[in-house]
Amino acid sequence: MLTVSSTSGRWERLVHQATMFLEADVTALRLGGRDVTGYRSPDNPALWIRDHADTLRAGVFFRADVWSAVEAFVRTQGRDGRIFDYATTKPTPTQRENWETWVRIPVEADVEYRLVSAAHLAWQATGALPSDLLSALDAALTYTRTDPERWDEAHGLVKRAYTVDTWDFDHSRAHAEGRAPWLNFQLNDDTLWGIGHADNSGFVFACERLADLYEAAGKAERAAFWRAEGQGVRVRANALLWNGRFYRHFHFLVPPPASIDGIDTDEQLSLSVPAAHPRGLASGEQGRAIVDEYRRRAAEGRSFAPWWGIDPAFPAGFFGEDAIVPGAYCNGGIMPLVGGDLARTAFATGREAFGVETLTTYADLVAQSGETYLWYFPDGTASSVDTSTSPEATPTDGWGTSAMLLGLVEGLAGVKDLGAGFGHVRLSPRWTASGEDDADVHVAYEASGAAFGYAYRHDRVAQTITLHIDGNAEVALNVLLPEGTTTARVRCDDRAVETTLHREDLSPYAQASVTVGGRATVEVVYG
Secondary structure, rough: OOEEOOOOHHHHHHHHHHHHHHHOOOOEEOOEEEEEEEEEEEEOOEEEEHHHHHHHHOOOOOOEEEEEEEEHHHOOOOOOOOOOOEOOOOOOOOOOOOOOEEOOOOOOOOOHHHHHHHHHHHHHHOOOOOOOHHHHHHHHHHHHHOOOOOOOOOOOOEEEOEEEOOOOOOOOOHHHHOOOOOOOOOOOOOEEEEEEHHHHHHHHHHHHHHHHHHOOOOOHHHHHHHHHHHHHHHHHHHHHHOOOOEOOOEEEEOOOOOOOOOOOHHHOEEEOOOHHHHOOOOOHHHHHHHHHHHHHHHHOOOOOOOOOOEOOOOOOOOOOOOOOOOOOOOEOOOOOHHHHHHHHHHOOOOOOHHHHHHHHHHHHHHHHHHOOOEEOOOOOEEOHHHHHOOOOOEOOHHHHHHHHHHHHHHHHOEEEEOOOOOEEEOOOHHHHHOOOEEEEEEEEOOOOEEEEEEEEEEEEOOOOEEEEEEEEEEEEEEEOOOOOOEEEEEEEOOOEEEOOEEOOOOOOEEEEEEEEEEHHHHHHEOO
């Protein structure tokens, strides 16, 4: 369950529409003799672990079944630890047989960390930790960091073929030499190997999440091991890929092909750059630099929103498919999944106004059409069967919807579960950035009923923000205050609480720690 209401009324409408979008994206399959439900891809009816894992970030508020998809991918895990990309029982246009089909796309290097993310979300929503889960997740990440097709030993980083960020087809020597007439998904002698930031930020994130699970199971030694692994990748990836403003799209491990001549590869912003901060690869200072780069490019007015799959885009036909022109699909198309991560990073790094602007753009977009797509052309035209490589795409894109909802819940409303079942919460209400003085927020996991909520009231005359909190949690308060604030003090149920006035860049926050056992009233007085 998720409800967010405020003075403007905009966020209630967005949550209502998002609820319908996500419900339409639930898919049910019979896999291995068991019923499995999960979130389908927005452009394919199959159950992909990457789409499911990302959509589940908000889906945990609406779906009781959070485990069956995770368990299905674990049951089919290879002996080497690898995970399949997707499963389907629907025949392709050239088939009549409704086989149970499991597929691994060879160029993909992000599958294993997606499984860890989905499992961690399921644990948060239920508090359950299946006995065989940890060994499977450990094996998955171990496969990533040891298999020669996934790991570059010289750099100590995840490697992949020359794809657009985390996407599933590459540009190879065969494309460069005119020998590949269509999309390529295979690893072969023509593969152009390199290191991208997306796989490595995802690996850092997964290491931390797996460590969380090990700690919950009382296995501190293995938790420490994975935290150290994640920290090592964080240091090495930043040294190799950070250019001072954002993460470079791709570091070639082989001589770059002549086909990239004329493409300003050093300036390419790719779709997972905004995710680097919430995943833990980028620091707060780096996150601000990333947001500022998007703001700078947005001011150029080249698209209705700066949520590019990649910018600047590759030439038409670069990947062997004529439909993937600049501004289409992941090749510079405008993707809400990018905007959601950009909003979260903006809210967390002192760029709250840009976070509100991002969410508002999306809320207005879906309110006007009642639809949401995986990608749009830069002028705002939605993708279609004629312009897309995915004729089975739906107007209910759960991937972008979930990203935007997370921007709303964790960013503007400011509720982040730091453990499981909302037992440890960071509460960072940022309604001051939206100009709204009244808001009510309630989040609950459908699987367990564990919930957390608050009512927010801002009295500008009295210079007081009051929070009526419902939940059972250790709460790390981080309340955004009006610009120019120089003092702040916090009281919880009429008791003074030690308070720190913190600045995220120029944005003032009142920080304190409180314990809520059912209900509590927190008052923040600022001056």
